[in-house]
Amino acid sequence: MAALTINEAAETTGWSARMLRYIEREGLIEPARSDAGYRLYGPGELQRLRTLRELLAEHDISLGDVGFALRLRSDAGLRDAVEGWLAAEPRRPAGVAADDDWLRFEQLKHERLLGRSEPAAA
Amino acid sequence: MAALTINEAAETTGWSARMLRYIEREGLIEPARSDAGYRLYGPGELQRLRTLRELLAEHDISLGDVGFALRLRSDAGLRDAVEGWLAAEPRRPAGVAADDDWLRFEQLKHERLLGRSEPAAA
């Protein structure tokens, strides 16, 4: 059960060799390399390649989407910025405060979020 | 300071009217409508439109990316699926277990995650 080279991996996962390189460039799956630079796909990578296909098909999303999710998860600044923007839905509680105050409130909420980090895999 | 119509909103936010409609179709900002169907942008929407521009520019992401993040946040099934896939990095702790066991472990971790839901805005 040694590692497979790119064409063998393509064979067993249903991706083309071309797409395997593309997926790697997206940062999604980066196989080990042999001394000579050959890509070596282990069982874990092969499994992930298969589940990746299911993920895309079942939820109708793109490789770029998954790549963006990866960026979201590894770039805390990006995650907080996007999360902050999405959280700021213009749902002013009717009579609560002037808009400037509302905005300040959102900003504070955002700052508080900044403390959060990776759950550091148990 | 009533609500602005689309061209006025375009004027003050820097987006084109065309893009305002596009942003709406992406589900990012959905202004209220007048009786006759005219879009009405309130202060909250105008502010969000401005910060949206900054968000895109500062992090070099696309409207589609933000749309996907929105999908991630409102579709728990999608979020869990993507999160589960990303969490399953093939980082087998060297001598811990066979790959099948590792896979099962990941699956369990994923199931446990399923309980989580929206923090229900304090």
Added chain:
DNA sequence: CCAACCTTACCAAGGTCGTGTCAAGGTTTC
């Protein structure tokens, strides 16, 4: 009622995505 708005629905140009294929060259294996 007319000008100046708004609406939706199309057509279009330029860019990116997903994918294949080919070329030039290194590696492995027999």
Added chain:
DNA sequence: GAAACCTTGACACGACCTTGGTAAGGTTGG
């Protein structure tokens, strides 16, 4: 050392994204 792999880089093409424009028609306000 030749066949069968692998590597990166490039060209290519259809599909989709982003954006603008324009047309046909409803709304608003003097």
